Amino acid sequence: MTLGCARNEVDSEELAGRLEAAGWELTDEAPDVVVVNTCGFVESAKKDSIDTLLAASDTGAKVVAVGCLAERYGEELAGQLPEADAVLGFDSYAEMSTHLRSVLDGVAIPSHTPGDRRKLLPISPVERAAAVEPGTIDIGLPGHAGGPQVVRRRLDDSPVAPLKLASGCDRRCAFCAIPSFRGAFVSRRPSDVLAEARWLAEHGVRELVLVSENSTSYGKDLGDLQLLETLLPELAAIAPRVRLSYLQPAEMRPTLVDTLTRTPGVVPYFDMSFQHASATVLRRMRRFGDTARFLDLLAQIRAAAPTAGVRSNVIVGFPGETEADVAELEHFLTEARLDAIGVFGYSDEDGTEAEGLPDKVDPDEVHRRVARLTALAEQLTAQRADERVGEVVEVLIESTDGEGRAAHQAPDVDGTTLVSGDVRVGDIVRAVVVGTEGVDLLADLVDIILPAALVPVVA
């Protein structure tokens, strides 16, 4: 069972690949043991993970907790949740088969002892590549196991799949705990990413969604800060559609904008979390930028690709945020014309710098600001969708009723496009937008660019 983000989906499929290779049968029917790949990002996600663990234990099967919540809290989680038969961290993934056998044999496995995973690798990025070579520092990098020999087992037959570029993050955003439990930034070798992309394409995947904690940093530890600009066209030669996610606005560069807007097969899609627009709040978040610089970046993108898709997340209620700061954020969002906006209320996260900041905003006021910004976001993104009426969009069909996603719509978060016409799951089609329902589009089929049946010959 997988919770959380697309990165966790990759980790689950890698674990499934390891277990199947070790002789385990993956099933939903009366399993002997349930592995719950948890999320530990924020309060609501932690609660969902614990609820899922409890529900799994109600089935009578053995329950093993892995993933970010297990990595972040380890023994503490085990102490509070006796329903979990084992709580294992990332360093246990390579030996997961052995651990599950022990659990089934009733052998107690010591719970994971959490620590700051940033300390496991050299501070200097370029020294890390050598440090994580197989047989050197023995640390778990979920989703990195695949080399020439891909370690993965698909857990669904969707025509879209996430593909991990890298793990960890070197930034220090004051509200974020991810670097402490996902560790320092480590890129996967391009050859490993390409091998896994071929494997996915051979298994019916039409759209690769490239994921990491901070994709804009890809290659910095491999001695090439612009490695993405080389890798993206290579991936586009393997799968019909390539989407890049998790871009850091502070690390955007003209060459990357160029590659994302001018490479056939790479969708002009910008998943950039601005988080706020007030310079004062952003500095306190230890982030770069302000309204003017963000609007300038968006103008550069739209100059290169006027219909490019842009999604972003924002946090309201950060310590010290004033009414004027909220107004600045509203002004930015109104000018930015984003396709999708995620609005989150600030909450303290264990071990983050912001947890210790003064001037906390009253939780009720945080809720009011979330409601206010969410209402504005819904209005603005619906307007942005309306602007696309008459536009010809390319849609990957994902369900038999003709529903799919256009180039500006990432899976699960950005809305869908319902195409009327004779289409099949896996088809990539051109369709003209004739209407909207909120952020969702209604479109009429123009023609089929790549029929589902035509599985591309993978070079």
Ligand code: SF4
């Ligand atoms: S860039 Fe993202 S993952 Fe990294 S510290 Fe900031 S919010 Fe967290």
